[in-house]
Amino acid sequence: MTDQPIWDWSMAWQVLPDLLLAFVKVTLVVTVLGTIIAAVLGLIIAIVKRSAPQPISGIVAFVVNFIRMTPIVVQLMFAYFAFTSIDPMTIGVIIFGIHYSTYMSEVYRAGIEAVPTGQWEASTALSMSRTRTWVAVVIPQALRATIPALGNYAISMFKDTPFLVAIGVVELVQAGLEFGGNHFRYIEAITLCGVIFLVASYPTSLLVGRLEKRLAFTN
Amino acid sequence: MSSDLLNALGGALPLLGPAVLVTVGLTVAGALLAVVIAIGLGLMARLENIVLRGIARVIIEFFRGTSLVVQLFWLFFVLPMFGVEWPPILVGILALGLNFGAYGAEVVRGSINSVPRGQWEATTALSMSTTQRMFRVIFPQAWALMIPSLTNLLIQLLKATAIVSFITLADLTHWIDKLRIGTGDTFFAYGIGLVLYFVIAYVLTLLMNALEVHAKHKIGRGQSLREVLSFRTRPPVDPVATPAADLEGERVK
Numbered sequence: 001m002t003d004q005p006i007w008d009w010s011m012a013w014q015v016l017p018d019l020l021l022a023f024v025k026v027t028l029v030v031t032v033l034g035t036i037i038a039a040v041l042g043l044i045i046a047i048v049k050r051s052a053p054q055p056i057s058g059i060v061a062f063v064v065n066f067i068r069m070t071p072i073v074v075q076l077m078f079a080y081f082a083f084t085s086i087d088p089m090t091i092g093v094i095i096f097g098i099h100y101s102t103y104m105s106e107v108y109r110a111g112i113e114a115v116p117t118g119q120w121e122a123s124t125a126l127s128m129s130r131t132r133t134w135v136a137v138v139i140p141q142a143l144r145a146t147i148p149a150l151g152n153y154a155i156s157m158f159k160d161t162p163f164l165v166a167i168g169v170v171e172l173v174q175a176g177l178e179f180g181g182n183h184f185r186y187i188e189a190i191t192l193c194g195v196i197f198l199v200a201s202y203p204t205s206l207l208v209g210r211l212e213k214r215l216a217f218t219n
Numbered sequence: 220m221s222s223d224l225l226n227a228l229g230g231a232l233p234l235l236g237p238a239v240l241v242t243v244g245l246t247v248a249g250a251l252l253a254v255v256i257a258i259g260l261g262l263m264a265r266l267e268n269i270v271l272r273g274i275a276r277v278i279i280e281f282f283r284g285t286s287l288v289v290q291l292f293w294l295f296f297v298l299p300m301f302g303v304e305w306p307p308i309l310v311g312i313l314a315l316g317l318n319f320g321a322y323g324a325e326v327v328r329g330s331i332n333s334v335p336r337g338q339w340e341a342t343t344a345l346s347m348s349t350t351q352r353m354f355r356v357i358f359p360q361a362w363a364l365m366i367p368s369l370t371n372l373l374i375q376l377l378k379a380t381a382i383v384s385f386i387t388l389a390d391l392t393h394w395i396d397k398l399r400i401g402t403g404d405t406f407f408a409y410g411i412g413l414v415l416y417f418v419i420a421y422v423l424t425l426l427m428n429a430l431e432v433h434a435k436h437k438i439g440r441g442q443s444l445r446e447v448l449s450f451r452t453r454p455p456v457d458p459v460a461t462p463a464a465d466l467e468g469e470r471v472k
Contacts, residue, residue, distance in 0.1 A: 070413045071416055166385070193289045197285045202280060
């Protein structure tokens, strides 16, 4: 160890293509697909919790709470061992989507509650159907305020993707670990993983922050 | 069939205590470290001095911007290269404390900023020193404001401890997997495991709610923890608060 430099640039260049490939092919794909599932399922949960009759909405509320308060790593492992026929990356996408949909549902709930009562009353006055009220009046207004939150959860899902290590998906960090294991050197690989995360997530979070200010201002 | 499951569960039970202890220990120690770091960085990020503020911001953005798993592996694999050989549990506590400390710092900073202007002005009028102002007036009020956010972070921290099984620690997640292998029943093992996590999270939430009641009572808002926890129904308390200890005596009359 002592004859080697602490940081070896040739190692860094050697591992970088592997990392970037895993980043694009797995990390980004899981984040994007997971976010889409979370956004859609979260809205469905919020609507069901609000308008379904009691036993159903109560059960949904409990299940959502349960998913939200238990670790996503354990949920990933559970799904991985329970559904062996599904490939791990698909499991990752679905579990990330479900887990984050429970967070998103709270954001939608706040957004729906922020729609003034007058809007509901106006829909009734215009004798709109219940579905029409939701689709044409409430949801468009509720969604606007939730866009920044969706962005923030997408970023935090992005930073959670290394949890996929638990089910053997070769995403960014797993690629780094494999390289490290093969070459008995982890410093370059793991450090570069961190750099890639930082470079990808920090500008995005600044962007979301600006979006948040902008939407808040015009509201 | 079900007696097999119960036997396997019985066999795994003696190891449950130590496993839960690792998970809860990591959560509590990580949270304590995180609170210290959060308050330190949060106060630093509000300083006038641009160098100190800059340092705080860089640290906060660094730990918020990179993934917790990367930080954990970095500490685990790279620290030994600098001759620092820490036991995995300390590495785990350090990674959790640094990561959640950075998130907490933003909560601390935001809460301090949202203490009403008048409170700051009042301390100037009373010619308090900067430290007196912060620790006798502003911080106690900010503390009550930040607890709900800190509760969320604490639950996230508990859930994040599940990744320490990556660095060879035998925590609750590790125990669940052992139980799965022992019973061969994924639904059984993970069902029990998830419920255990849920119970721990629920208990932590209750404790944090109690802490919030306490913090609010200390700055003169709401009932004391003793009053809230009491099952006896009481007539509304005179807002010119009688000390809680005296109430006990008066109730007897």
